[in-house]
Amino acid sequence: xSALTQPASVSGSPGxxxxxxxxxxxxxxxxxYYVSWYQQPPGKAPKLMIYEVSxxxxxxxxxxxxxxxxxxxxxxxxxxxxxxxxxxxCSSYTSSSSHVVFGGGTKLTVL
Amino acid sequence: xxxxxESGGGVVRPxxxxxxxxxxSGFTFDDYGMSWVRQAPGKGxxxxxxxxxxxxxxxxxxxxxxxxxxxRDNAKHSLYLQMNSLRAEDPALYYCARGGDTEPYYFDxxxxxxxxxVSS
Numbered sequence: 001x002s003a004l005t006q007p008a009s010v011s012g013s014p015g016x017x018x019x020x021x022x023x024x025x026x027x028x029x030x031x032x033y034y035v036s037w038y039q040q041p042p043g044k045a046p047k048l049m050i051y052e053v054s055x056x057x058x059x060x061x062x063x064x065x066x067x068x069x070x071x072x073x074x075x076x077x078x079x080x081x082x083x084x085x086x087x088x089x090c091s092s093y094t095s096s097s098s099h100v101v102f103g104g105g106t107k108l109t110v111l
Numbered sequence: 112x113x114x115x116x117e118s119g120g121g122v123v124r125p126x127x128x129x130x131x132x133x134x135x136s137g138f139t140f141d142d143y144g145m146s147w148v149r150q151a152p153g154k155g156x157x158x159x160x161x162x163x164x165x166x167x168x169x170x171x172x173x174x175x176x177x178x179x180x181x182x183r184d185n186a187k188h189s190l191y192l193q194m195n196s197l198r199a200e201d202p203a204l205y206y207c208a209r210g211g212d213t214e215p216y217y218f219d220x221x222x223x224x225x226x227x228x229v230s231s
Contacts, residue, residue, distance in 0.1 A: 002155060008158075015203060036217035038156070045206060046148075046156065051217040089156050093216040099170060100216050103154040 003028060004090055004103035011109040017078040020106045022090030023071060028101060030071035034093035037066055037075045042084040050075060059108070063089075085110045094106075113220045115207045119227030126140055133190040133207030141165065141185040144212030147192050149203035150224070159205070160192065170210030170212065176201070189207040194227070200218050202229045 012018040038046040050066035090103040119131040146161040160181040207217035
């Protein structure tokens with residue numbers, strides 16, 4: 001069982017917006033701004049989409065945004081496109097082990 | 112262009128050893144900490160180990176502590192993972208990733224992975 005809890009799946013139609021949640025504790029998500037999000041298309045390596053809660057790396061579409069409230073971080077994808085279909089993972093620093101932990105992953109289906 | 116290319120995966124018996132390598136290019140290797148992250152078949156991501164830019168600091172997940180050793184050779188722009196006493200729970204695609212060893216704890220580039228299988 002992962003230290004960070006994500007919904008197993010979410011879905012949306014092209015053009016819609018979806019939000020993926022990532023719930024932890026005050027020892028990880030709630031206590032630090034070291035939350036990041038990764039996109040993993042089927043059969044491919046993960047790609048960094050958001051770092052430090054809400055920052056986008058160069059080259060990542062501004063349709064992707066991140067936020068945090070309390071012990072829950074969120075990834076929002078607006079204007080859904082077919083190419084967004086992938087697994088999404090959150091991660092956070094955790095003081096309980098002084099390392100990084102990942103969420104269990106969320107499969108995004110674009111209908 | 113940043114490139115990370117893993118190698119060294121294969122089939123090994125329980126209790127056996129394997130050494131993974133990651134060749135880095137496209138950036139100043141000794142400016143960055145590096146990490147290994149694994150993904151069991153059909154499962155999620157699991158951070159395994161991290162090493163500082165100069166190799167002076169290493170960290171491990173509890174699941175591999177005492178069995179795996181991370182190292183690097185900055186002259187060769189390479190990262191390594193020595194895996195000993197391999198167990199049934201270790202099979203996975205092992206990714207080399209840049210960063211993650213220290214603040215701000217994210218991985219900004221990933222390789223394509225090398226597959227480790229443990230089978231008798």
